[in-house]
Amino acid sequence: AQSVTQLGSHVSVSEGALVLLRCNYSSSVPPYLFWYVQYPNQGLQLLLKYTTGATLVKGINGFEAEFKKSETSFHLTKPSAHMSDAAEYFCAVSGGSGTYKYIFGTGTRLKVLA
Amino acid sequence: DADVTQTPRNRITKTGKRIMLECSQTKGHDRMYWYRQDPGLGLRLIYYSFDVKDINKGEISDGYSVSRQAQAKFSLSLESAIPNQTALYFCATSDLTGREQYFGPGTRLTVT
Numbered sequence: 001a002q003s004v005t006q007l008g009s010h011v012s013v014s015e016g017a018l019v020l021l022r023c024n025y026s027s028s029v030p031p032y033l034f035w036y037v038q039y040p041n042q043g044l045q046l047l048l049k050y051t052t053g054a055t056l057v058k059g060i061n062g063f064e065a066e067f068k069k070s071e072t073s074f075h076l077t078k079p080s081a082h083m084s085d086a087a088e089y090f091c092a093v094s095g096g097s098g099t100y101k102y103i104f105g106t107g108t109r110l111k112v113l114a
Numbered sequence: 115d116a117d118v119t120q121t122p123r124n125r126i127t128k129t130g131k132r133i134m135l136e137c138s139q140t141k142g143h144d145r146m147y148w149y150r151q152d153p154g155l156g157l158r159l160i161y162y163s164f165d166v167k168d169i170n171k172g173e174i175s176d177g178y179s180v181s182r183q184a185q186a187k188f189s190l191s192l193e194s195a196i197p198n199q200t201a202l203y204f205c206a207t208s209d210l211t212g213r214e215q216y217f218g219p220g221t222r223l224t225v226t
Binding site for chain 2: 009032034036041042043044049051090094095101102104105106107
């Protein structure tokens with residue numbers, strides 16, 4: 001069975017500050033992990049994904065995430081927040097060859113303060 | 115052009131009406147999915163289809179039905195809409211591994 005937990009439904013940071021959005025997962029098989037961003041009144045946009053290989057994954061808009069198997073975590077970071085980063089962010093996990101399951105976290109809404 | 119398209123993008127309907135949401139894809143994928151998104155709940159799976167003849171219920175299928183008209187088309191129907199079906203609906207596709215899904219832009223449905 002798989003599950004995803006996103007700690008903090010709302011996160012506020014100042015413009016220029018570090019962004020850290022937390023995601024922990026559970027999976028009985030090696031997972032694929034994803035971060036999506038949803039801007040107001042828009043669809044889901046893939047930020048980055050981890051499949052295999054390098055555990056530090058770089059995505060669009062300066063975001064990156066690190067897969068830490070020992071901590072079952074896939075936290076999303078960005079060194080310096082910009083006003084345009086204000087959005088909702090979803091972590092998701094899939095796993096197992098032939099799986100159909102794509103489990104989403106409940107989302108974290110990021111607010112960037114001027 | 116977008117690989118996964120959804121129509122309509124926005125819809126307002128009345129309680130008791132039948133409504134169909136349509137999804138088309140040009141990715142050549144066999145697998146297609148319908149999700150709904152509600153604030154604070156993330157995305158939840160309504161139905162999924164592994165191919166034209168293989169349709170399965172997801173975790174929240176009550177009140178919904180689907181039709182897979184072709185490999186590229188997967189429609190979601192609300193036979194008699196109710197207000198708590200007001201949500202953002204996403205269609206997605208994947209290849210046979212199912213390990214990565216590709217999402218459409220979403221349909222915002224409001225039931226009054």
